[in-house]
Amino acid sequence: MQLQTPHLTLVLISLLSLNCGSWAQSAFTIDSVKLTLLPGNSVESGTKVTLRCDVKVSHSFPQLSHTFTFMKYNTIIYSKNSSQAMVERSFTPARRSNSGSYQCRVTIHSKEKSSNTETLTVRGLQTPLLRVESNVVNEGEKVTATCSVPEETGPLQFSFYRNQQMFMILTSNENSTNTSVEFQESGESDLHCTYRHMEFPDSSNSSNIERVLIQPVTIIPSIKVQPGLEVVEGDRVRISCDVLGHSKNGYEVFLTDRETLLMSSPSSFTHSFEVNASSSGRYVCKVETGKTEKISTAELFVAELLSRPVLSMSPQQVFQGQMLTLSCRTLNINQERITKADVKFELYKDQHPLKEGHTFNFTASQSSNGNYTCRATAKNITKESKQLIINAKVPVSPPVIRAVGQVIVGKPFQLLCESELGTLPISYTLLRYQRPFYTLTVSGPQRSAVFNISYINHADEIHSFTCQAQGGAYSRFSQALNTPVIEPVSKPELSLGFPRGQTFTEGTDVSLYCSVQQGTVPVTFFWYRVGSSRPLFTSRSSVTRGEHVIRSITRDHRGKYYCGAYNDAGQTQNSEPVTVGVNLAGWKKAVIAVICILILVLIVAILVLFLKKARTPRKRKRAVELSVKPARPKSSDPMRMSLTLDIEDNTAVNNTPGVMGRNVWSDHVSDSESDDPGREEECEKLRYTEIQPQQPNNPEEVALVVEECVIVNSELQDGTQEDPDHQTTDSVEYVQLNHCNQNPE
Known part of the structure; x- marks a missing residue:
C-alpha cells in the first residue's frame, strides 16, 4: 500500500493539471472588434486603401491566437491567423470595383465576434487603353481593336466608337476585350473605347484615340447587257462582266441574279441565255480581291410574248351527269412578234396530255374528277395555266326525317333531317303542314340538320312535319314524319267496383282499380294509403288500367286510398282519395253481442248488490x-x-x-x-x-x-x-x- 501511494498522487496531479489547462483555455472574453478604413471611407480611384481590424480580448494567460476574416457583402475576401490584436488588408491602388460594404470577424477557439460594417466608396474609373492591330489598311480589310483596364476587375462592359459613333458593346469578366473593325471606304477613321463597372451606372473617360488610314483599291467592275436592257420573251441576252484598272491576278468575278449565282470566273467573262418573263430583275457583277470587293449592277426588263393562259369551266358548279365545257385562252400577246394563230393550246389532266385545242366538252362523272391545266406555246415559249380542280357534285338524295330522342306531347323535342348522298353544302328546310318552318345550311363536317321544335298539342301533329333538301339545282323531299309519340297520362281515377264510400266485410278480397283516360302505354300504376309515404303496390301495365287486390281485408285496412300513374313522359298524376270502410265479420258481431249482454247482466247484478247494501x-x-x-x-x-x-x-x-x-x-x-x-x-x-x-x-x-x-x-x-x-x-x-x-x- 505504501508503494502505490506515489503513483496515485501522480495521477491526481495529472488530472488536476488537465482540468486547470482546460479552464485556462476558456478563461477569456472578446470585448470588441473594430473595422477602420484608411485613409477614409470615400477616396479617389488609384488611392491606396487599408482595411484595419482591431480586437480587444480580456484573458488571464500570456498569448492567444486570433483568426481574422474580412468580408465584402458577407462574402469572405481575406482571412489570416495571428496572435496580434490587429490585422490589415490593403488595396493598392483602390479601384471602382473595390467599392462596397466591408466587415471584420474575429474567431478565438469556439467564440467569435463581428465588427461594425463600413462602406467604401471609390470615386472615378481608370482611363482605358485602346490598341489596334494596324493603323494602315486597304479598303475592305478588317482591323482588330483591343480595349483594356489593367487594374480593374470584372464584370466590365466595354463600348467601341468609330468616328464618335458607337458600333460595338461587349461584356467581359476580364479587364480587357477586343473586336474586329471592317473598313469599306477609303479615308481615315478614329477609334476609341470606354468602359463601366456592371455594378455601377457611371462610365469611364474615353481612351486614347487610334487613327486608321484606309487606302483605296484600284479595281472597277463593269457589266454590259446585249442587245439591251429591254427585251422580249424568247430573245437571247448576253451579259458581260469585266474588271478595269487592275493588272494583277488574284481576284475573282461573280455574276448573280438576286440570290442566284449565274456564273463565276477568275477573270472577265460573258454569260448568254434565252430570257423569259421571270428573267426580269437586277443583275450584279462582283469582284473580290483579298478582303476587298467591288460591285456593278444592271436592271433587265423582259416583256411577255404572251400572257399566262387561263383555264375556265362552264358551268361553274357541275353535278354528276351534267355536260361541262373547259376553255383555255390567253389575254395578251405581243402582236409585234406573234399572232393569235401562232399560239398552240393543249389540255392536261393530272399532268397527262388530254386533248389539243382550246376547248373541251364532256359529261361530268366520278371518273372525270381531277386536276386540269392547259398550256399555250409560241416561239418555244410555253406557259401553263393555274390548276383547275374539277369535282363533280353529287345530287342530293331524298332526305330522311326522324326524331332525336323521345317525342312527348307538350314538351320540346328535336327533329333531324339528313340526305345520305349529296355534295355539301346542303340546305335543309323543315316544313309543317307543307309550309316552310325553318331552314338550315350544312357545310360539314356533319351532313345532317337538327331542328328544335317547341311542342305539339296532339300526337297526330307529328305527321305534319316533312323535310326538303336542296343542293345546287337539285331539290328532294322526305316522307312525312312517322315516329312514336308519348302522350302524358291524364289524371287517374281510383275505383272499387262499387260506389264511393262502399263498406266491406272483414275477410273479403277488395280490388282497387286505377285507370287513366289518356296516356301512352306502358303505364306504371302505384297505390298509396293516405298518411303513408311508401306505395302499397306498384305495377307496370300495357293497358290504361291497373288493379291492386287487398286480400282478406281487415279493420286495419280502413282509411283513405289514392293511386298514381305515369309513363315514359315522366309526368306523374295522382287520383282523388277514396274512403274504404270495413265492417266486422258475423261471428265477431255475435261474440260482441254476447259479451255486451254478459257485461249488462254483470252491471245489473252489481247494481242490485249495491242497492241491497245501501238499504x-x-x-x-x-x-x-x-x-x-x-x-x-x-x-x-x-x-x-x-x-x-x-x-x-x-x-x-x-x-x-x-x-x-x-x-x-x-x-x-x-x-x-x-x-x-x-x-x-x-x-x-x-x-x-x-x-x-x-x-x-x-x-x-x-x-x-x-x-x-x-x-x-x-x-x-x-x-x-x-x-x-x-x-x-x-x-x-x-x-x-x-x-x-x-x-x-
Whole structure:
C-alpha cells in the first residue's frame, strides 16, 4: 500500500493539471472588434486603401491566437491567423470595383465576434487603353481593336466608337476585350473605347484615340447587257462582266441574279441565255480581291410574248351527269412578234396530255374528277395555266326525317333531317303542314340538320312535319314524319267496383282499380294509403288500367286510398282519395253481442248488490228507532216503553210502491214526558194500534218487506236480551207491521 501511494498522487496531479489547462483555455472574453478604413471611407480611384481590424480580448494567460476574416457583402475576401490584436488588408491602388460594404470577424477557439460594417466608396474609373492591330489598311480589310483596364476587375462592359459613333458593346469578366473593325471606304477613321463597372451606372473617360488610314483599291467592275436592257420573251441576252484598272491576278468575278449565282470566273467573262418573263430583275457583277470587293449592277426588263393562259369551266358548279365545257385562252400577246394563230393550246389532266385545242366538252362523272391545266406555246415559249380542280357534285338524295330522342306531347323535342348522298353544302328546310318552318345550311363536317321544335298539342301533329333538301339545282323531299309519340297520362281515377264510400266485410278480397283516360302505354300504376309515404303496390301495365287486390281485408285496412300513374313522359298524376270502410265479420258481431249482454247482466247484478247494501244501514237505523218499554211501568223505573209509528213514504226511498208505512219504536223519553197525561194517553193508543198496510204489487216488494220484518224481529230480540230486568218484570206488546207477526217469547 505504501508503494502505490506515489503513483496515485501522480495521477491526481495529472488530472488536476488537465482540468486547470482546460479552464485556462476558456478563461477569456472578446470585448470588441473594430473595422477602420484608411485613409477614409470615400477616396479617389488609384488611392491606396487599408482595411484595419482591431480586437480587444480580456484573458488571464500570456498569448492567444486570433483568426481574422474580412468580408465584402458577407462574402469572405481575406482571412489570416495571428496572435496580434490587429490585422490589415490593403488595396493598392483602390479601384471602382473595390467599392462596397466591408466587415471584420474575429474567431478565438469556439467564440467569435463581428465588427461594425463600413462602406467604401471609390470615386472615378481608370482611363482605358485602346490598341489596334494596324493603323494602315486597304479598303475592305478588317482591323482588330483591343480595349483594356489593367487594374480593374470584372464584370466590365466595354463600348467601341468609330468616328464618335458607337458600333460595338461587349461584356467581359476580364479587364480587357477586343473586336474586329471592317473598313469599306477609303479615308481615315478614329477609334476609341470606354468602359463601366456592371455594378455601377457611371462610365469611364474615353481612351486614347487610334487613327486608321484606309487606302483605296484600284479595281472597277463593269457589266454590259446585249442587245439591251429591254427585251422580249424568247430573245437571247448576253451579259458581260469585266474588271478595269487592275493588272494583277488574284481576284475573282461573280455574276448573280438576286440570290442566284449565274456564273463565276477568275477573270472577265460573258454569260448568254434565252430570257423569259421571270428573267426580269437586277443583275450584279462582283469582284473580290483579298478582303476587298467591288460591285456593278444592271436592271433587265423582259416583256411577255404572251400572257399566262387561263383555264375556265362552264358551268361553274357541275353535278354528276351534267355536260361541262373547259376553255383555255390567253389575254395578251405581243402582236409585234406573234399572232393569235401562232399560239398552240393543249389540255392536261393530272399532268397527262388530254386533248389539243382550246376547248373541251364532256359529261361530268366520278371518273372525270381531277386536276386540269392547259398550256399555250409560241416561239418555244410555253406557259401553263393555274390548276383547275374539277369535282363533280353529287345530287342530293331524298332526305330522311326522324326524331332525336323521345317525342312527348307538350314538351320540346328535336327533329333531324339528313340526305345520305349529296355534295355539301346542303340546305335543309323543315316544313309543317307543307309550309316552310325553318331552314338550315350544312357545310360539314356533319351532313345532317337538327331542328328544335317547341311542342305539339296532339300526337297526330307529328305527321305534319316533312323535310326538303336542296343542293345546287337539285331539290328532294322526305316522307312525312312517322315516329312514336308519348302522350302524358291524364289524371287517374281510383275505383272499387262499387260506389264511393262502399263498406266491406272483414275477410273479403277488395280490388282497387286505377285507370287513366289518356296516356301512352306502358303505364306504371302505384297505390298509396293516405298518411303513408311508401306505395302499397306498384305495377307496370300495357293497358290504361291497373288493379291492386287487398286480400282478406281487415279493420286495419280502413282509411283513405289514392293511386298514381305515369309513363315514359315522366309526368306523374295522382287520383282523388277514396274512403274504404270495413265492417266486422258475423261471428265477431255475435261474440260482441254476447259479451255486451254478459257485461249488462254483470252491471245489473252489481247494481242490485249495491242497492241491497245501501238499504241495510237504513233498516238498521229504523230498527234502532223502535224501542220497547214495560206495559205497566213502575214508579221507580226511569225507563218507559212506548210504541210510536213513524210512517214514511217508501216510494221516496227506493221507488217501491205498495209500502205505505212502517212501525218503529219510539226513542227514550224523559220523566217529564212520561208524566204528561195527554202524551201518555196518546202513547197508550199507539201501543195497541194495528196498521193495515197495502198489499205489495209484486213479489220483489214482498221479499223486501219480509226481509225488513226479520231484521226488526232480530233487533227486538237483541234489545230484550240486553235488559233482563225489563224482561222479567214487564211484558212486550205485540206489534204487527206489514203482515209481519212479532211473537214475544
